[in-house]
Amino acid sequence: MAFSRQLLIGAMTAALVVPMPVLAQQQLPAQLLQGAGSEVPVATQVMRWHMNDADVNSFAFRNMDQLFTTRTVPHSGAVWTLPKVERAADFTYNFGGKTITAQEALERTYTNALLIMKDGRIVTEIYRNGSNERTRFMGWSMTKSVTSTLVGAALEDGLIASLDDQITRYLPELKGSGYDGVTIRQILQMRSGVAYEERYDFANPGIAASNHINALVKNVVRFADAARTIKRAHKPGEVFAYKTIDTAVLGWLIERVSGGSVAAYTARKLWEPLGTEADGFYIMDGQPGTGREFSGAGYNATLRDWARFGQMMLNGGIANGKRVVSEEWVKLAQAPAGAETGVLGGYGYQWWTMPNSAAYSAIGLQGQYVYIDPTSRTVVVKLSYFPPQEEAAEQETLAFLAAASAWTPKD
Template sequence: MGFNQIRAATLVLLTAVSAHMAWAYPAPPPDPSLPMSTVPPAVQDLRRKMNDADVNALTFRDMDQLFTTRTVARSGAIWPLPQSHHPLDFTYSFQGQRYTPEQFLDRTYTNALLVMKDGRVVTEIYRNNTTEQTRFMAWSMTKSITSILIGCALQERRIKSLDDRITQYLPELKDGGYEGVTIRQVLQMRSGVDYEERYDFANPGIAARNHELALVENVVRFADAARAIKRIHAPGEVWQYKTLDTAVLGWLLERVSGGSTLAAYAAQRLWEPLGAERDGFFIMDGPPGVGREFNGAGFNATLRDFARIGQMMLQDGQANGHQIVSPAWVQESTKATGGPGPGYGYQWWIPNDHAFQAIGLQGQYIFVDRPTRTVVVKLSYFPPEAQQPHDETAAFMAAAAAWTPR
């Protein structure tokens, strides 16, 4: 399976999104150039602390208590997931020691774990007062869901070509660094715009400031930072992880959806045909009528419905009797096109030549291994900046893929 390859991808992600991370921080002074926030100060404070190790086991599955949300509604027949439960009778090696899956759950701060083999659920575990009804924060796994929706829009000809310039659809971006950037380059995190994914709130850069103003205070829209952002590299030249790139893709989907919202488009093109078991939801960067879905990291769903996404991708876009996205899109979007470590596709991480994964901040994973037809979903509450559980999870994923239930 290549543990070192999987570890490399997770290490790059951790480095990309948590450099100089300092999540617990005091309220900054008000910006007189912006409107006053209508979010109660106590709720703002909870949002600033939501990633902290002493509360994130709770906050990561209660985002609808902290944010305005927009529902991605399920409808119709639920896609059944056949059950064939087996004990996790394997071990994995990490740093010269062998561990059992039971030890893994505690050692890597697990809220929920599901393993599928050849379309059957062989393990489904809920911990810390969670259940099959609990909806968990995807964090940056949401980027991979956005990629699926871009594939749907391309298939419907709402987007004519990935090589179209993004400004053909979003002329609001013509005065900034996104001028001349193609949709494909945004998908690949090669836009070249000057947006360092650094969350040092004591010395905030553009990403930390955008997080505070858009997601905590709700006084600006997250994607609006793209309007006048500067360029640091030529488009397509340098890979650099940017949540803003994904937010621009969400804005694009909103624009081409025919006057709808991103959540409504996601419900119609993904969640309903997928046969989701429960409504999903996006957290919003503002109140109703103003805010947008935070599609860079803000989707929430159940463990089983995340597994349905993984199984759909394993089945080349087919789920519940529907072809949600084309097999060609699945293959193209999960193919390494350069990027860090083993590679990065269209908002998917590529640990080797036969697996791909959606990865979210602080331990959220949808891992898909093609040869063994394995899907693993792990939903976690890693402490900020912790590297060890990422490395250990990579070792577990490799062992879980190689495991044959008996």
């Protein structure tokens, strides 16, 4: 009996020291295992890989500084006070054969934050899903409109002699590529003609998706460097084709002619004179010393500071009584280079122009808008979390923005 008891105790002791199976660590998707290895931690790569997904993007789009190396664009000096006269958003709009209230639109169109300004005064300011006035929201391709403004500033500073200069005058690294013979103006208008299809099919990645993976998820290349070897698809100036690589080249141009970082030039020529109330930041495509600001789609700012950017444009380049960019540039930026067709209308200098309207807008991936209507003196900033490829939400949001512009708040 004693012997059996000893055996039992021994068996129990042995069971306690047998190692338990180790839980499997996160696995990288096959697309991230291809090509050069990355020093970015696996968990971070996985989160970057999923940051646009519908079940996490509401959070990810307002916490990009937790996912990426960033470069701060500091605010400084007197803040441009935006008068506030709060009014209930009591307007409606029609979509899909239904009349929908502005309040219903918030959830229907995946809204994180909304601000409506009328004639320079905030009439509606709404934060949702845990965001607040200190939250800095990812602009995605609204960043293109920021980069355009920096090009305008560099032109006014004499750092760029002419928009009709070929880009290789300033970036000789692009000689022999598809950008050879392309002017700065053609790049601003997304008419470079280079062979870069803005398609993000990550299951079968093409040049754009591969550049996203390698530059932004893995940080093993610089996003703009794809321009060095890119081919030509069309004669420069002839065909409009939206592509982030064009804006990345413009960011590289700003870096070269300013002699510093894109962030530093943004602070000096835009963020400080704009009278912003908070620091902005760019996400980077690598660590300091090698990485660049993602000037094509990586700028983050508060709701009110995005609104200040829009109000400056509405004021013809003036913010808080100070000239930020020339009135001529503002007019050029919002002038469509071609016919206004399709849902989004036309395209100026990195700004979308609304069809059958004087309105124009900075528009970012999955529902980011700085919408400006000179006719009604309205600025609307809507920061969203559309599911990927959600076309209905985009179409409904455009109806909402037009109605918000036409809305006259009650005194």
